[in-house]
Amino acid sequence: MTARRVVITGVEVLAPGGVGARKFWELLTEGRTATRGITFFDPSPFRSRVAAEVDFDPYAHGLTRQEVRRMDRAAQFAVVAARGAVTDSGLALDALDPYRIGVTVGTAVGSTMSLDEDYRMVSDDGRLDLVDHTYADPYFYNYFVPSSFAAEVARAVGAQGPSSVVSAGCTSGLDSVGYAAELIREGTADVVVTGATDAPISPITLACFDAIKATTPRNDEPEQASRPFDGTRNGFVLGEGAAAFVLEELESARRRGARIYAEIAGYATRSNAYHMTGLRADGAEMAEAITVALDEARMNPTDIDYINAHGSGTKQNDRHETAAFKRSLGDHAYRTPVSSIKSMVGHSLGAIGSIEIAASILAIQHNVVPPTANLHTPDPECDLDYVPLTSRDQLVDAVLTVGSGFGGFQSAMVLAQPERSAA
Known part of the structure; x- marks a missing residue:
């Protein structure tokens, strides 16, 4: 049997420097940098104090107060990106068999920001050896289990097919899309909403990378701090963001006249x-x-x-x-x-x-x-x-x-x- 060919028909990006695929592409082609000094918290105790933050207002992107309350920032990214990718694809998912719609989401560090904040809360900013669980967020369990990301995206797009999180470190965003493509090739799903998300800019993440000197200490010029392949580079700049895609079978996409961005060959x-x-x-x-x-x-x-x-x-x-x-x-x-x-x-x-x-x-x-x-x-x-x-x-x-x-x-x-x- 000939394997089904898989194409990308919808995309959305939440990246430093601009939310939306158009702004993201403009930033890249203009060669502008979105790295800056960290603004989420006081970074002064750390060796590396620069990052690439996303200017993101969840309410401006359609999330409700309840969604913002229960979801970590990375989950918010994932849901907004997924909804945007579906809109971009032109697919009416509610007209399809929900059991043939899948979700795969990649993440390396899950709900790091919420977990970090919750630990600070239950430990009284680290002063308590025996933490007080009564101060924990009621959604603490969701933060502990990265599979909640896939559940939130599935709920947002009405997918009742295979749903999973792929966590393989810094290749997660490639591997989740690769796995999604296989679901379509093998016939398990007809459409998969996929991509990856991470929001790791938190004190615990900075401390971990400081310890192994993987991130750059070039704090006095944040716009120039990320220097791949340059002889003066001295570590990477931590970032955050998400990208989501709609994947479907090639002939199906052609029949409906979809815009095809590319085939996952x-x-x-x-x-x-x-x-x-x-x-x-x-x-x-x-x-x-x-x-x-x-x-x-x-x-x-x-x-x-x-x-x-x-x-x-x-x-x-x-x-x-x-x-x-x-x-x-x-x-x-x-x-x-x-x-x-x-x-x-x-x-x-x-x-x-x-x-x-x-x-x-x-x-x-x-x-x-x-x-x-x-x-x-x-x-x-x-x-x-x-x-x-x-x-x-x-x-x-x-x-x-x-x-x-x-x-x-x-x-x-x-x-x-x-x-x-x-x-």
Whole structure:
């Protein structure tokens, strides 16, 4: 039996610098950065005090007082993004069989902001060794269980099919969409609302990344702090946000005259089984994921027009994935533009993979490669074309987007014009 082909017909993005896919794309193509000093709380005790925050008013985006009361900020992001993606798709979900509509949501750290705040409350700002549970939020259980994100999205869109949360560190946003595509390919669902969300900008998250010196201490120039592939980089900038998509089968989308952003032509994930935070210098596991994704897409390395890199802005990661691109694409790696949007919107952990999928499909739609901001002094060990500072007009029919996460997770996805991937 021929596998069903899966396409993206709806998208919405909540990102630093602008809510909505249009504002997000404008930010990227203009090469503007949305990183700034942290405003959510007093960051002065911490080593890294910069982040990429989303200017988000839940009420302005249609959430009710009750929804805001019960949902963590990350869940609010997910619901608003999901509703926006459904609207963008033009699908009338209430006219479909609800048991054939699925939901998959990616997240790395779940309801971190609410959990952090609740712990401060029950412990009297850390002064109590024996916490007082009577001060806990009545929705504390929901914060503890990330599956509540999928439940909230399913309720918001009326989905009664398969519903799940994918949590695989910083590849969660890729893996959730990859899993959603498989649900359609295998015939378990006809439509899946998918994507990822994270709102990790909290004291506990800053403390964790401070401890391993993964985030940048470049606090005096926050707009210049995220510097993927630059020789002066010294860590990533924490971010937040969400992106959501509507996935459906290609022929069904064509029959209803849907706008098709791109086909999910190939996807694969691998693990290095090596170190919780370390990466092998040769990039072998990421290269393997790329090769398998290309094989699934029935594409050659030379078919890739643009690589949306993980590009976190740590020396270890940037050199690791540069090696992976060379290993998997061969000489074509030197001829392919590569860029990291984390230079502009920061690293939103589990959400970033989906936000980068959004950037990739918009690159296909507009035939524009977004730049790597703040890339002034190239690292000589990163010697590919990283599209410094300014976006580039060029034909983009097929994009490789990759992710790398703590725990050794390496994921790759090929997105393409349906006509290109059918070749």
